Each structure stands twice: as structure tokens, then as C-alpha cells.
Amino acid sequence: MSAAYRIARSLLFRLDPETAHNVSMAGLRMAERSRVLPLALPQPECVAPVELMGLRFPNRIGLAAGLDKEGNTVDALGHLGFGFVEIGTFTPRPQAGNPKPRLFRLVDREAIINRMGFNNPGIEEGVRNARTSRDFDGVLGFNIGKNKTTPNEQAADDYLSCLRACYAAADYIAVNFSSPNTPGLRDLQSEDSCARLLETLKREQEKLESEHGRKVPLLFKVAPDLDPPQVAGLSRVFRDGGLEGLIATNTTISREEVEGHPRAGEAGGLSGRPLLEKSNDILRAFHSELGHAIPIIGAGGVSSPEDAASKIRAGASLVQIYSAFIFQGPALIRDCARHLDTL
Numbered sequence: 001m002s003a004a005y006r007i008a009r010s011l012l013f014r015l016d017p018e019t020a021h022n023v024s025m026a027g028l029r030m031a032e033r034s035r036v037l038p039l040a041l042p043q044p045e046c047v048a049p050v051e052l053m054g055l056r057f058p059n060r061i062g063l064a065a066g067l068d069k070e071g072n073t074v075d076a077l078g079h080l081g082f083g084f085v086e087i088g089t090f091t092p093r094p095q096a097g098n099p100k101p102r103l104f105r106l107v108d109r110e111a112i113i114n115r116m117g118f119n120n121p122g123i124e125e126g127v128r129n130a131r132t133s134r135d136f137d138g139v140l141g142f143n144i145g146k147n148k149t150t151p152n153e154q155a156a157d158d159y160l161s162c163l164r165a166c167y168a169a170a171d172y173i174a175v176n177f178s179s180p181n182t183p184g185l186r187d188l189q190s191e192d193s194c195a196r197l198l199e200t201l202k203r204e205q206e207k208l209e210s211e212h213g214r215k216v217p218l219l220f221k222v223a224p225d226l227d228p229p230q231v232a233g234l235s236r237v238f239r240d241g242g243l244e245g246l247i248a249t250n251t252t253i254s255r256e257e258v259e260g261h262p263r264a265g266e267a268g269g270l271s272g273r274p275l276l277e278k279s280n281d282i283l284r285a286f287h288s289e290l291g292h293a294i295p296i297i298g299a300g301g302v303s304s305p306e307d308a309a310s311k312i313r314a315g316a317s318l319v320q321i322y323s324a325f326i327f328q329g330p331a332l333i334r335d336c337a338r339h340l341d342t343l
């Protein structure tokens, strides 16, 4: 951790987590608008560019969804070293999310519990915001979901309207059907529901491809709480359905790894250091089913360059980070990217 981030963190961690988040994002937006970032932090050198899903990633480290829920700090995040940035989750209509407090730090475990519930300005605004980014030369992913009030039977309509709205602006689109904070969302991970959703989205993707003259890859983001038969079933669906990529994993509803912690009882998804092994197990299981047919972005618990390497060893082609970025700051991103280059 850099000395500058140590000081910033000691101030930010005195605030409640959501206020600290809002202050940090406002800081990033200000830095972006004032154009100081290119001077203070030049775009990171292209350490290990990777060609995947028809895209060129300047390095293997990306920002996981949920930090930039509005899509208005993409340039700044690029300057901090991320080779790819996933914004969202966006839903068709804006929504406020769950009542506060809904974000909790477990500082001694470098973990976070969140039950944000897809607070976001809606996909249209997300696209407008992302279009104002001027010098990001990494890969931009849009993460899409359904509104809380949309019943699961109509969930496909929500994903379809998000897909159409962001298709032209996105380098890839991630379908989030694994957040634990929208009631019933994870039921869409059942084999039948997933097959229907994938088929609907692939059909629309084909139409949009001929309209736009460009194929935007679709990725599905899975939970770490799947059992082996579920992994096998979903792998079959993904292979048969021609999915382009997978993100493994989202946050966990398990508390095994933080048992006894005073915050362990908070409802929501657990992320950060304690998630690493569980998330790597699921990544490994999907990789052993899918081989290299469907590339996997590994997310969950990466807190060091060695953790990032463990994702690659478990079968990931790329790695995403969220929680450890909060605890350790931007130095971690460049360290991880450089380390993966040496593998």
C-alpha cells in the first residue's frame, strides 16, 4: 500500500462505508474532469496485452462490477491501472436499492458485506455517462440486471432492454443473475431458466450484430454458492448455448469463512479475502467442465499478486478485483498486472 493511500484510507475509514464510497467516487470524478490524472498518473504501460473474445485487454486485471454503478469514472479507473472496467449493475429503470445501512467493512478480514440491491441510475443514463469517457483505452464492460419489481417470469425483458440500450457502447456485456441482494434473482441460475435466458439473449445479440456490424460478447456472472451438479448443468447450458465468456464469481451468502465476526450476521453478499478459496473452487470446477472453450474471468478474494496468479492457475484468463482495491488502494492493481505478466 502506498503512503498516500495509507493516509487517504485512514481518513476514509473514519466515515461510514457508503459515505466513504461516495466521497471517493466524487474525488475520482473531480480528478477526471480536472484532467489532472493523465499528468499525475499516466496510462499504465501495456504490460501483458491479451487477446480474448475478439477484444484486446491491455493487461489482465479488471475492476469488478459494483464500484462504478453509474459509469462516470471510467477514465479515472483506467489511469489507476485497470486494463478493463466493468460498470453497473444497470437495470432498465433507475432504482434506489435497499434501505441503508447496506454496506459493511470487516477490516481485520479485508472483507466486505453488501446488500446494496442494484442502486443505479438506469441503463440509459449509464450509457450516457460512459460515453463521456475520453481517454480510456482499456476494455469497457456493461453489467446488466433486472429491476427488483420485475417478476422472474419477465426478467428476460429487463435483460433484453439493457442489452439493446448498451450494445453500441459496450465492449462486452455481463449478465448478472447471481447477486444475492435481489430477491429470487439467483433462481435464474437453474438450468432451465438459464437456458431460456441465454437463448433469448443470443437471439437478440445476433440481430444486434447484424444491425451494428459488430459482435459484442456476452458473459454470464455466476455465484460461488453453486454445488457440483449445478456447475455441470450450467456448463452444459453455456456450451450448448454458445456463450462467449463467464465471470466466476459474485459474492457469497456463506458466512463460514468469517464465523464469529461481529459483522458476520449482516445479510448480503460477502466479498474480499475470505472469498478466495470458495471462489477459486467454483472457477476450477467450471474450467474443468469447459476447458478453454469458454474463457473465464476470475473474481473473488484477490488481495495480492499471488492470489491473482492463483486465479490464472485455476483456469481464469483474466482477473477482476473489487474489495482489496478498497483496502489496499491502486498500487495493488499495477502490482497484480505486472506479476501476471511474469507467469
Ligand SMILES: Cc1cc2nc3c(=O)[nH]c(=O)nc-3n(C[C@H](O)[C@H](O)[C@H](O)COP(=O)(O)O)c2cc1C
Residues within 6 Å of the ligand: 064, 065, 066, 067, 088, 089, 103, 112, 114, 116, 118, 143, 176, 179, 221, 249, 250, 251, 271, 272, 273, 275, 299, 300, 301, 302, 320, 321, 322, 323, 324
Ligand atoms: C459493495 C459491492 C457492490 C457490488 N455490486 C455488484 C453489482 O452491482 N453487480 C455485480 O455483478 N457484482 C457486484 N459486486 C460483486 C463484485 O463485482 C465481485 O464479484 C465480488 O465482490 C468478488 O470480488 P472481490 O472479492 O474482489 O470483491 C459488488 C461487490 C461489492 C463489495
